[in-house]
Amino acid sequence: MIKLEKLSKVFDTPSGPVIAADQINMTVEQGEICVLLGPSGCGKTTTLKMINGLIPKTSGKILVAGKDTDSLNVVELRRSIGYVIQQIGLFPNMTIEDNICVVPDLLGWDKKKARGRAGELLEMVNLDPAIFLKRYPKELSGGQQQRVGVIRALAADPPVLLMDEPFGAIDPINRAVIQDEFLKMQGEIRKTIAFVSHDIDEAIKMADKIAIFRDGHLEQFAAPDDILARPANDFISSFVGKDRTLKRLSLLSVGEVMYGDQIRVVAEDSVEKARQLMSDAGHKNIVMVGPRGRARAFLHYNDIVGAVGRVEEHRQALPATVNVQDDLRTAVSTMFRHDVTWLACVDDDGYFKGHITQKAISHALGATYGDSKGEKGRS
CATH class of the missing domain: 3.10.580.10 (CBS-domain)
Incomplete structure (x- = not known):
């Protein structure tokens, strides 16, 4: 579970204070995917990075898995939260197996257990462990590297996963395949996920809840169908598009x-x-x-x-x-x-x-x- 209570961030700049996040209140329930959307500079990425302490908050509360993050050492906090970025960030001099096991190794896991976990995770994203465990990142395609980046964040079995535009750099065909595999995997592991995206169609497909930001304010926080059927204001209506009724086709079976x-x-x-x-x-x-x-x-x-x-x-x-x-x-x-x-x-x-x-x-x-x-x- 991720709970934000009156979470705010103010940046000091030469021209004066800038409010990047203003009194954000939202709760992502256990096992849900919440996608954070909004135009550039709206506060969605700042909000995500405050959750794992990459950006310190100015005020408010952040609770992760029921614990106030103020009570946790920042290193301990980050090791307990999986984090996936668009740039992937695999270590080029390490095998795929060793890349996946970075956090388990830091946490002192038994080596056999950690390597077994790496193989299990590769299978979950349709990458054969016998083929890929001993390869290096440069030997993988961009889509394959992105899958490894996602499962590396899951290696230590964290309760919470943060994702910052993880599929944005992937071509449309591979992106759809990876999204489908991720949703299938989420159906098995049920992690609590906060996920920054710029793509409303991706959010509709992936999210249990969508949070739409503008100028540091949380404009609407609701299920995808609720946002499409009942946008809170003209900004939300414009943001989700004039074809929002047709977008609902993907939400009903x-x-x-x-x-x-x-x-x-x-x-x-x-x-x-x-x-x-x-x-x-x-x-x-x-x-x-x-x-x-x-x-x-x-x-x-x-x-x-x-x-x-x-x-x-x-x-x-x-x-x-x-x-x-x-x-x-x-x-x-x-x-x-x-x-x-x-x-x-x-x-x-x-x-x-x-x-x-x-x-x-x-x-x-x-x-x-x-x-x-x-x-x-x-x-």
């Missing part, structure tokens, strides 16, 4: 929005049954499933008006499906790509779970925050 009544037919059913099911449910389409319940095809109501026979004689191939775990951005992109207004929703094994419509998505985005699971549109 297909499973949260889909219509899950799962009306369905099998190949041997009559078209009369298919028509009746669609009529009763108010649907224009119905999915045909296989013997075990996997989505196989569909029928459209207008195509079978007056038809007779079995479903298998009138079925059409599904243009596409979407996984229930995908976000709405993926669903919308798939709809546009295939020029459809609905999709069958399936799980990882292809079993039919429901369907999602453009109308349901529009309703979810337009609904007030916390009520995005209301009445869903029919296909």
Whole structure:
């Protein structure tokens, strides 16, 4: 847990005092990621660096893992907090293994335990220990070095991790891969993380909470969806962008929005049954499933008006499906790509779970925050 109480920093300059952080109050709960955002010079990096004592505070309180940092030796404090920077900062004359073990070695860990930890962490970011442990930084790509920089901060298993634009220098493709790996790793280790970024899309993807700063003031501190749905003022609204409603697509999953009544037919059913099911449910389409319940095809109501026979004689191939775990951005992109207004929703094994419509998505985005699971549109 990280808790800031009326935290302030005033810098003395030749032209007079400059307030870099003004009475900051925020709490990052245990296991949360908080992303600090704002324009250059807004106070976000100053606030981050005050947490581990790289910049001394002027006033206020900082609590890390329940301890007031004023009661801790600054060296002890920094060793108990993982710290990741954009420039990575790996020691070029040390192997990757030794780089990862820097803090455990300083803390007097057993060497075998520390080296074992290094191997475990490399595996967590998809770097084979057998290949990478004995290499030197110059033998790694920029993205690989950045992954090592992140896990080095985790080597001593600190409860808190601070990150200062850790992915900013990575190309977009590798950045997305590293972000995904980091989120997967965070799902396992559940560290409390404060994370400076300049990228609103990165913050939406990574954060449990977002803190937006301006001129040393904390303008809004809330969950990403809350900030996008209800920006606190015109500055926040402008900062997150005019497309803030579309940005919310990445925050809701297909499973949260889909219509899950799962009306369905099998190949041997009559078209009369298919028509009746669609009529009763108010649907224009119905999915045909296989013997075990996997989505196989569909029928459209207008195509079978007056038809007779079995479903298998009138079925059409599904243009596409979407996984229930995908976000709405993926669903919308798939709809546009295939020029459809609905999709069958399936799980990882292809079993039919429901369907999602453009109308349901529009309703979810337009609904007030916390009520995005209301009445869903029919296909």
